[in-house]
Amino acid sequence: MVNYKIVIxxxxxxxxxxxxxxxxxxxxxxxxxxxxxxxxxxxxxxxTVGLDFGTLTIDAEQRLxxxxxxxxxxxxxxxxxxxxxxxxxxVLVDSCRPAHxxxxxxxxxxxxxxxxxxxxxxxxxxDLPGALxxxxxxxRLGLPNDIPILACVATxxxxxxxxxxxxxxxxxxxxQDSSSSPVTxxxxxxx
Amino acid sequence: MASRSEQINTILGQLVTNxxxxxxxxxxxxxxxxxxxxxMSADVNADRMGAIAATMMGVTTRVVNDLKIGKANEAIVxxxxxxxxxxxxATQMILAIILRQHANLGxxxxxxxxTGRAIAELMxx
Ligand SMILES: Nc1nc2c(ncn2[C@@H]2O[C@H](COP(=O)(O)OP(=O)(O)OP(=O)(O)O)[C@@H](O)[C@H]2O)c(=O)[nH]1
Ligand SMILES: [Mg+2]
Numbered sequence: 001m002v003n004y005k006i007v008i009x010x011x012x013x014x015x016x017x018x019x020x021x022x023x024x025x026x027x028x029x030x031x032x033x034x035x036x037x038x039x040x041x042x043x044x045x046x047x048t049v050g051l052d053f054g055t056l057t058i059d060a061e062q063r064l065x066x067x068x069x070x071x072x073x074x075x076x077x078x079x080x081x082x083x084x085x086x087x088x089x090x091v092l093v094d095s096c097r098p099a100h101x102x103x104x105x106x107x108x109x110x111x112x113x114x115x116x117x118x119x120x121x122x123x124x125x126x127d128l129p130g131a132l133x134x135x136x137x138x139x140r141l142g143l144p145n146d147i148p149i150l151a152c153v154a155t156x157x158x159x160x161x162x163x164x165x166x167x168x169x170x171x172x173x174x175x176q177d178s179s180s181s182p183v184t185x186x187x188x189x190x191x
Numbered sequence: 192m193a194s195r196s197e198q199i200n201t202i203l204g205q206l207v208t209n210x211x212x213x214x215x216x217x218x219x220x221x222x223x224x225x226x227x228x229x230x231m232s233a234d235v236n237a238d239r240m241g242a243i244a245a246t247m248m249g250v251t252t253r254v255v256n257d258l259k260i261g262k263a264n265e266a267i268v269x270x271x272x273x274x275x276x277x278x279x280x281a282t283q284m285i286l287a288i289i290l291r292q293h294a295n296l297g298x299x300x301x302x303x304x305x306t307g308r309a310i311a312e313l314m315x316x
Contacts, residue, residue, distance in 0.1 A: 003225050027236075029243060053238075065224070077250075077253050085222075
């Protein structure tokens with residue numbers, strides 16, 4: 001069994017923990033604690049302070065290890081710890097909260113500086129009223145046209161697996177493009 | 192000749208069986224959180240264990256760097272009915288050991304270091 005590490009990141013309350021919970025076949029590791037920060041509590045009552053972790057089997061030989069990060073920038077050291085050795089990452093952005101787009105830009109910039117691996121963006125909460133369209137969010141985030149941004153509902157299995165497949169396709173394509181340079185991606189075999 | 196992963200499994204197995212009264216399970220994990228080998232009791236999900244132990248080691252490394260107290264030798268969690276010990280071994284690997292309540296922590300720390308050395312030797316062979 002070959003394990004591939006994928007990181008799920010994004011700003012506060014974007015749906016990272018939910019995204020992993022929706023597809024994981026093991027009970028997820030969750031490190032959510034009650035929110036005490038007044039402003040942050042307006043959005044929700046629990047927040048990730050360590051990591052989320054779940055697994056998703058692709059076929060008999062391959063499995064994804066999904067690592068979710070905390071969202072607030074004060075936990076940015078966890079972004080670094082969790083990004084180590086990942087093959088690709090997914091940046092979630094809450095489609096209903098344009099006020100969080102700037103924080104999302106920070107996440108995008110920091111990850112790009114940390115690791116050159118492929119990534120995709122998923123605009124979550126598309127099922128909620130007031131969700132902004134991905135094309136608009138793309139513009140607001142200043143995302144280059146070659147980076148996919150997908151409409152997503154993090155509670156929906158099909159939507160989440162679609163985002164993950166898009167990332168996996170990109171990882172394959174980019175790996176082929178750079179076949180002249182040595183492969184830096186790590187593969188770990190199990191057991 | 193046993194493969195390297197079989198040899199690692201043997202080393203972990205020795206650590207666990209030699210200290211059966213004290214050790215509940217042991218795992219070798221890459222520093223990015225992927226399980227390399229484990230001797231865990233069935234009630235522990237080894238993949239989850241790998242992700243958690245690597246995060247703990249990552250946070251520990253971060254803490255000692257910020258405090259400027261040198262490099263981390265180990266981190267120990269002392270819980271109501273047991274301990275978790277994590278330590279960096281070889282290059283970019285972590286040894287995680289779950290200890291039972293009332294385990295001889297001093298002894299196990301020495302054993303863990305020896306196990307770490309054995310793994311490092313194997314990896315550089
Ligand atoms: N309806 C709907 N609810 C969602 C969606 N994504 C997330 N949620 C809900 O929004 C809330 C916040 O989601 P979390 O998964 O905790 O967000 P997070 O990104 O992990 O948050 P932090 O770890 O605190 O940064 C939860 O109640 C989710 O169930 C979505 O696409 N649609
Ligand atoms: Mg979370």
